[in-house]
Amino acid sequence: MNIRQLEAFKAIVELGSFTRAAEKLHLSQPAVSKLILLLERSCGFSLFHRQKNGVIPTAEGEMLYSEVERVFLGVDSVSARARAIRQFNYGEIEIVAFPSLATRVLPPILADFLRSKPGLRVTLSSRNSWLLVDRVASQGVDVGFGMVASERPGVRFDRLCSMDAVCILPAGHKLAGRPVIEAGDLHGERFIAMAEEDRAQLKVDQAFSECGAARDIVLKAQLTEACCSFVAAGVGVAIVDPLSTVDFAPSQLVVRPFRPLVTYDIWVVTPSFRDISLGSQALIAHVRTRLTARIAELAKLIGAPE
Secondary structure (H helix, E strand, O other), X not given: OOHXXXXXHHHHHHHOOHHHHHHHHOOOHHHHHHHHHHXXXXXXXXXEEEEOOEEEEOHHHHHHHHHHHHHHHHHHHHHHHHHHHHOXXXXXXXXXXXXXXXXXXXXXXXXXXXXXXXXXXXXXXXXXXXXXXXXXXXXXXOEEEEOOOOOOOOEEEEEEEXXXXXXXXXXXXXXXXXXXXXXXXXXXXXXXXXXXXXXXXXXXXXXXXXXXXXXXXXXXXXXXXXXXXXXXXXXXXXXXXXXXXXXXXXXXXXXXXXXXXXEEEEEEEEEOOOXXXXXXXXXXXXXXHHHHHHHHHHHHHHHOOX
16 A cells, blocks of 8 residues: 555545546556456555446445545645745744843834744843853754854854944034044043953054043943933943944934944854754744844944034
């Protein structure tokens, strides 16, 4: 007994004819007859009563058909599941991203991706860039988006895109009218810095060191979003990634290009001990396209003096 014999049997029951079943299966009628003969030998009983105008199943054939129908419903279910997987519309993807990306920029990008994939489930959490690498390496996270690449075993890093740091000032600040803020312009300014463990801060520190500008660091924060909030409250100025400034109104923050250029890379972090699913690959490609466009849009807005 094999699936081809059952397929022929099911077609004959539903169509009432060996000829029509053969046409549906793209087989010759003798080939279909042989399949049924072999199936009857396997079962040990007759499956059909032959009549002038076609065939009808025997009582035993009717009982067998109900079981065969369940088998093919299962096959259809497997086929539908395979189709959903192929179209990235099934499964679960766990994502972890650095805070400003996870809270401000990624949600609408993911919403757009999921709109046509009702069978896909996504979990999004937020961690600092150096912590999210640990989650990908040890806790089964599928995809991470971070700003730090390292030699950590168990993970692989692929550059997603890059963005230039910006200077943020409180509304009404004396430098707010300048189209570009130089590091030297911030000499003596009250400054909000990132905590020492933030590796991106090292690039900012180097930029000020090279031009000999001394900042008055009055506060350190772990999150760039916190830096933005402190600047909006008038505590000082800061250098952050442009994504952190999203959703802050011009009346809260003045955002300007910063020189010398400080470039931040955004990395895709994935586990190296297992394959990336088709759904995860599609999601990464979607995020790459949309995020690159969003960063370009922000750069255009920030680069235009008011």
